[in-house]
Amino acid sequence: xxxxxPLYVTxxxxxxxxxxxxxxxxxxxxxxxxxxxDLTSVALRALKDAAMxxxxxxxxxxxxxxxxxxxxxxxxxxRMVEELGLHGKAKASYMVHSGGSTSDNAVxxxxxxIAAGHARTVLVLQCxxxxxxxxxxxxxxxxxxxxxxxxxxxxxxxxxAIGALITRRYMHATGSTAExxxxxxxxxxxxxQLNPNAMYRGKPxxxxxxxxxxxxADPLHALECPMLADGAVAxxxxxxxxxxxxxxxxxxxxxxxxxxxxxxxxxQEKDLAVLGWKTASDRAWEQSGWGPEDADFAEIYDSYAAxxxxxxxxxxxxKKGDGARWFAAGTGDPGGKFPINTNGGLLSAGHTGVGxxxxxxxxxxxxxxxxxxxxxxxEKASRCIIGGTGGSYMDAQVLxxxxx
Amino acid sequence: xxxxxxxxxxxxxxxxxELLVQKCDACxxxxxxxxxxxxxxxxxxxxxxxxxGKGVLHSFAVLRAGAPEGFEGDLPYALGVVKLGEGVQLLGxxxxxxxxxxxxxxxxDTVEFVAVPAxxxxxxxxxxxxxxxx
Numbered sequence: 360x361x362x363x364x365p366l367y368v369t370x371x372x373x374x375x376x377x378x379x380x381x382x383x384x385x386x387x388x389x390x391x392x393x394x395x396x397d398l399t400s401v402a403l404r405a406l407k408d409a410a411m412x413x414x415x416x417x418x419x420x421x422x423x424x425x426x427x428x429x430x431x432x433x434x435x436x437x438r439m440v441e442e443l444g445l446h447g448k449a450k451a452s453y454m455v456h457s458g459g460s461t462s463d464n465a466v467x468x469x470x471x472x473i474a475a476g477h478a479r480t481v482l483v484l485q486c487x488x489x490x491x492x493x494x495x496x497x498x499x500x501x502x503x504x505x506x507x508x509x510x511x512x513x514x515x516x517x518x519x520a521i522g523a524l525i526t527r528r529y530m531h532a533t534g535s536t537a538e539x540x541x542x543x544x545x546x547x548x549x550x551x552q553l554n555p556n557a558m559y560r561g562k563p564x565x566x567x568x569x570x571x572x573x574x575x576a577d578p579l580h581a582l583e584c585p586m587l588a589d590g591a592v593a594x595x596x597x598x599x600x601x602x603x604x605x606x607x608x609x610x611x612x613x614x615x616x617x618x619x620x621x622x623x624x625x626x627q628e629k630d631l632a633v634l635g636w637k638t639a640s641d642r643a644w645e646q647s648g649w650g651p652e653d654a655d656f657a658e659i660y661d662s663y664a665a666x667x668x669x670x671x672x673x674x675x676x677x678k679k680g681d682g683a684r685w686f687a688a689g690t691g692d693p694g695g696k697f698p699i700n701t702n703g704g705l706l707s708a709g710h711t712g713v714g715x716x717x718x719x720x721x722x723x724x725x726x727x728x729x730x731x732x733x734x735x736x737x738e739k740a741s742r743c744i745i746g747g748t749g750g751s752y753m754d755a756q757v758l759x760x761x762x763x
Numbered sequence: 764x765x766x767x768x769x770x771x772x773x774x775x776x777x778x779x780x781e782l783l784v785q786k787c788d789a790c791x792x793x794x795x796x797x798x799x800x801x802x803x804x805x806x807x808x809x810x811x812x813x814x815x816g817k818g819v820l821h822s823f824a825v826l827r828a829g830a831p832e833g834f835e836g837d838l839p840y841a842l843g844v845v846k847l848g849e850g851v852q853l854l855g856x857x858x859x860x861x862x863x864x865x866x867x868x869x870x871x872d873t874v875e876f877v878a879v880p881a882x883x884x885x886x887x888x889x890x891x892x893x894x895x896x897x
Contacts, residue, residue: 495832502831509770510796511854513889514842515826515834523824524844531870577825624796626844626854631822
C-alpha cells in the first residue's frame with residue numbers, strides 16, 4: 360500500500376505549478392479537419408488564453424491519440440515544436456501515456472517539472488480523430504490494446520463489454536434500475552445543450568429514449584454507450600512566480616491528488632462496482648486536507664454511467680449505493696445542488712479517446728478560471744474534483760483543483 | 764510465434780477439458796492469470812493445479828453488436844468474470860441457456876467450468892462456464 364506524503368509546494372511557493380489558459384475546438388465528426396491543423400489551432404487558443412505566444416513555452420507535453428500510429432510518431436518525434444516555430448528554442452517535447460487517465464498524469468508530470476525547475480512553462484496538447492476513422496478498425500484496435508491478448512482477447516472482449524461488466528455488477532450491488540442508470544446520460548445531455556463545442560448540443564435526451572434504444576451489450580443500451588468523436592484541447596501550466604510576473608490574475612492550482620491502479624485486466628478486478636475510487640479519493644483527501652463537502656463541482660470520467668456513479672460513491676459525494684439515484688434526483692443537473700460534467704462529459708460532448716478525460720480536466724480548469732461561456736459558467740467555482748480513468752478502468756485518479 | 768509455457772500449458776489443459784490455475788512451487792499460493800514470477804513471493808518455480816471448476820459469477824455481459832474483427836460470427840456471445848472456489852478469478856465465456864440466450868443468468872450465480880472440444884479450444888482458447896441450476 361503506497362504511503363501518503365504531502366505536496367511540497369503551497370499556494371505561496373514561487374514554484375507552485377498553476378494553470379493559466381485553455382483552448383478547445385468542437386467535438387464530433389469532422390472528416391475535413393486535420394490532426395496537425397487541430398493541434399496547432401488549440402495550441403494557439405490556449406496560449407492566447409494565457410496571454411502568451413509560443414516563444415514563452417519551454418516544454419511541450421503531448422497527450423496520445425488512438426486513431427493513428429503514424430500521427431502518434433509525429434507527436435513523439437517533436438513535430439509540434441517545429442509547427443509552432445520553436446525549433447532551436449524549445450527545451451523538451453514528449454508524450455505521457457496512461458490511457459484515459461493520461462490527463463491526470465500529465466498534470467502531475469507538468470507540475471513536477473515546474474516545481475523542480477526542469478520546466479517553467481508547459482504547453483499540453485491533445486487531438487483525437489477516431490470519430491472520422493473506420494469504426495470496425497477502432498473497435499478492433501481497442502480489443503487488442505489494454506486487453507491481455509493471451510488471456511482475454513480470445514473471449515471476444517471489447518470496450519462496450521467492459522462497460523457492461525461494470526454496469527451489470529454496479530446495478531446488482533446497488534439495486535439501481537435501468538431508468539436510474541439512464542438518468543446519468545440525461546443529466547450529461549442537459550449540460551451538453553449549454554456547451555457550443557459539445558457533439559450532442561441541440562439533441563436533447565430522455566430516459567425513455569435511452570431504455571428503449573437497442574441493447575448493445577446487456578445491460579447497456581445503444582444510447583448509453585459513448586460515441587467516438589474527433590476533438591482537440593490544450594492547456595498551459597507555468598510557475599506561480601512566472602504567472603505573477605506576467606500579470607496573470609486568474610490562476611488555478613493543484614491542492615492534492617490521489618490514485619489507485621486496481622487491476623490491468625478486467626478479469627482481475629476484485630469488485631467491479633467499486634474499482635479504485637475509494638482508495639484514490641481517500642489519498643486525495645489526505646494529501647489536500649479537503650473533504651467531499653469542500654468541492655463546488657466535479658468533472659468525472661463518464662464513458663459509462665456506472666464508472667461515474669461508482670466514482671461519486673468512492674469520493675463520498677453520495678452514500679454508498681446511491682450514485683445513480685443521485686443523478687436521477689437531478690442533483691448533477693444544470694441548476695442542481697452539485698454540478699457535474701459541465702461540458703456534457705464523454706457521453707454527450709463526445710468520447711475523444713484519451714481526450715475524453717482531458718476535455719473534462721480542461722472544463723474544470725476553464726470553470727475555475729471563470730472563462731466558460733455564460734450559459735454554463737458556474738457562479739460558485741472555486742474548488743473542483745477531477746476524476747480520471749480509462750481503458751479497462753484499471754486506474755482511478757483524483758485531482759483536486761482550486762482557484763488561487 | 765511461440766507462446767510462453769504459461770500460456771501454452773494453460774491451453775493444453777483446456778484442450779484436455781481441464782481448467783488449470785497457476786500454483787507457485789515455492790510458496791504454494793495460486794495465481795491467475797498465470798505470471799512469469801510469483802506475485803506473492805517472486806519465485807520463478809511455477810506449476811499448475813487443476814481447478815475444481817466451481818465458482819461464483821461476479822458479473823457478465825452479453826455482446827449483441829460491435830464485435831471485434833473475427834468475432835462477428837460468434838454474436839451474440841456472453842462473457843463473465845468468475846471467482847473460482849480456489850480464491851482466484853478469470854474472464855471466460857458463458858454457455859447459453861437452452862433457448863440460446865442468457866436470460867436465466869444473474870450476478871452471484873454458481874457456475875461451473877464446461878469442457879469444450881479441442882477444436883473449439885484451438886479456435887477460442889478461453890474457459891467456458893455454465894450456470895448451475897439452483
